[in-house]
Amino acid sequence: MDTLWFCLLAAMLATYVVFDGFYFGVGILHLFAARSAAERQQVLHSVGPVWDGNEVWLVALGGTMMAVFPKLLATAFAGFYLPLMIVLWLLMFRALGIELRHQVADQLWEQFWDVAFAAASFLLASSWGQHWGTLYAE
C-alpha cells in the first residue's frame, strides 16, 4: 500500500504542476506579453475562472500526505520551515495580485498588483525548483 500511495502522491504532484504551471507562466509573462491595460485584463481573464481550483490540488496533496505519510510531512516542514513559509507568502501574493487588482480604479494600484503578480509567480516557480532540487539532490 505504501508503494501505491507513493505513486498516487507523485501523480497528484504532477497534476498540480500541470494545472498551476500555466498559471505560473501567465503570471511571469503577462508584464511582457501584454502591453496595455486592456491586454493585461485579457491575460488575467484567461486564468481568472480556474486559478482557485488549480491551487486546490496543492492543498489536496498536502492533506493526503498528512494522512498517509505524516512523518514525511513533519520532517520536510521542520527542515524547510523558512523556505516553505516563503512559498506560502508567494502563493498568497499571487492570489492577492489577481483578486485585488480590479478593486480600485487607479493606475498605480493596478500597476503595483501587476508587478506583484509577476514577481510572485517568478519567485514561486524558482522557489519550488530550488526546494525540490535541494530535497532530492544527489
Place this chain on the structure above:
Amino acid sequence: MLESLQVRPWTVGFVVLAAGGIYAARRYCLSGSAGKAFLASCLYLYAMMASRASWVFPNVLPGRESSAGLTAAVAATAESTLVQTLYWWVPGMCLALGYTWLVYRALPGKFLVGDGAGH
C-alpha cells in the same frame, strides 16, 4: 539514481516519453494545434515527474547518508489507515477531476480584449 536505474531499468522509458513530449509540443505549436501542444507539454511534465519519482523510490526524503534517509515504508502510517484513506480518496478525486473537467469545458476557447469583468 544509478542504483535505481540498475534495479528498474524500464524507468528510462519515462525519459523517452518526456523527450517525445517536448518534441511533440514544439511540432504542434508550430503547426498551430494549441490543444495538442498543451497535451504534449502535459505528457512531458508527467513523464519528468514519473522519472524522478521512480529514481528516488523507495526514499521519500533522501539523506546525505543512505541510513539517514526516510523511506516510504518508514514514513507511511498504519496499513489500515492507508486502506481507509483510499476509500475516501477515490471518490474525492472523482469529484475533483469532474469539477476540473466541467470548469475547463465551460471556458471559452479564446479570450478577447474587453471580455468580461472582474479579474
